[in-house]
Amino acid sequence: MSMAFNDTFLKACRGEAHDHVPVWYMRQAGRSQPEYRKIKETRSLFDITHDPELCAYVTKLPVDQYNNDAAILYKDIMTPLPFIGVDVEIKSGIGPVIYNPITSEKDVEQLGELEPEKDVAHVLETIKILRGQLHVPLISFAGAPFTLASYMIEGGPSKNYHKTKAFMHSNPKAWHMLMDKLGTMTIAYVRAQVTAGSQAIQLFDSWVGALSVSDYKRFIQPVMDRILTEVRSEGIPLILHGVGTPHLMKTWKDMPADVIGLDWRTTVDEARAIGIQKTVQGNLDPSILLAPWDVIEQETKAILDQGLKSNHFIFNLGQGVFPEVSPDTLRRLTTFIHEYSAEVKRKG
Template sequence: MAQQPENNTYLKACRQEKADHTPVWYMRQAGRSQPEYRKLKEKYSLFEITRQPELCAYVTKLPVDQYNNDAAILYKDIMTPLPAIGVDVEIKSGIGPVIDNPITGLDDVKKLGEINPEEDVPYVLETIKLLREQLSVPLISFSGAPFTLASYMIEGGPSKNYHKTKAFMYAEQEAWFELMDKLGEMTITYVQAQVKAGAQAIQIFDSWVGTLNVEDYRTFVKPVMNKIFTAIRKEGVPLTMFGVGASHLIKEWDDLPLDVIGLDWRLSVKEAREMGVTKTLQGNLDPSILLAPWEVIEKHARKILDQGLEDDGYIFNLGHGVFPEVKPETLKKLTAFVHEYTSQRKKEREA
């Protein structure tokens, strides 16, 4: 039987309940900055690691053991479910996801299939079950959002401007909305299976949706996001939304049936609260600061924490993912600082 987490500060913060300290975890905490992981990557690709549950569980759990973080996030990629629906995707080193059969029109969209998680990605579900036996902190799992997945599927890989994606969205609206619907259904089915397997929280990564303005987001993306969150909310686990360069969409996200909004470094916790956002906030140290001397890191982290400590709905994280040059010792020291500083501040307030 899966064990309940001994440290549930992350789940408490998602629910805006009081906890002894501010919880902390890091996007991309499992992976590129860890020497143990880099050694594994000499032998295995990302997809090969995810298809071996015991190995994938080890990679997922490693940063929790090393840094004493308050949550684990399942090691996998937002591209993981796409091959099941007929997308030929490969993760190429130094490039990212590359798709050999990009979407060009309605016929391509109609050819996309449906996902059956138990048959198509059983290794993901098995890894979740293994981790629930091993972890003493909550397990977060995730999915990419339809816009971000569509951007890779249409561009054929990473993009700096998303011209093809937006042109397709504007000019091929029938195909666009059918693509959103298919990816939305895939996301719901995929996430529901992960929760059934034991995931205790879900984060939806709409990494590149910040390229849209508010009006286009409301028209072309928000309906499918509302459908996704409405459906998976019934699973009873906390739901988080995150994107990069999307501060102008925060009010739109606050309107969705989710629990936590992840901020990148462009919008402060204080500014989000002043805009009227009442959901739990997560973030948002600029990951570049992790390369600075410790005194600089501590100064910036303290400022963010002071804003987050204004209420119980706050989780410390980065404004984007950990990158390879970051030293594991820095993350360990930062986690300890967050725990010690916020624990002391909370005690002082209650005294």
């Protein structure tokens, strides 16, 4: 007999009444799981994502192990880039390395267009498999244009984004052309994932916190508004997440996203105080997961007590799970979140 579908996450996205606070963890698939590490001994990220059955297994594993309320598709934000002409390799311990970085308007002009049904058919097949296996919602995702562009211009990870900011200001025509192309790619990519069966989308703008509010409004917000507005027609929750973004919250609150991801620098109460009424997601500092359990519980309870003031709250980390985190800790954390929040809601 199949398990009943757990739609708690979707209800929280919409602010509807539900029995407990839903929880899932960014980077919950892989990283710290021994089963995943065993697979990675012989298979690369590319190998796993191009094997839909294996990719579905990796995606589903944390849901089975931790009893989370949503699954997030195992893949990388770089997944669509090779198909538009970006020569990228994911290097262990480094991250994405771009061998043909963007340096000019001509480089931008040469970028192609994504054909999702052909280029990322393996991703879409994985989604279809998972929809037949999961009893919780499936979240898919895409990298937001600024974060993708930062890799494409810097040639890899950066601590300061000097090249990206210099390109943005010194060649605004080429920058906006790049944003337009990445925006078009993201819309096509997201729509294909929704058509295949994804039930929510998270846009990872991981590094956009490096920008000032004025630069964000001038160089980034137009393409983000376009993506969010066009994808809203698909009728599924849209989550906007970044790191180091407290200064952008007043801008984000009025953008057409359904859920705003908070990192650990912004509390739920602080988000509410500036007028964010929509659902917020977060925001335990993942470093806390290495602390003793009483510390984890105390920090988690503090976040839950703020989040439980409304139905517009999803528990998550402020950033992703890292390899040193014990799966037992995540399992215990999920149980605590479910039990504590259910008790508060019953009494409330």
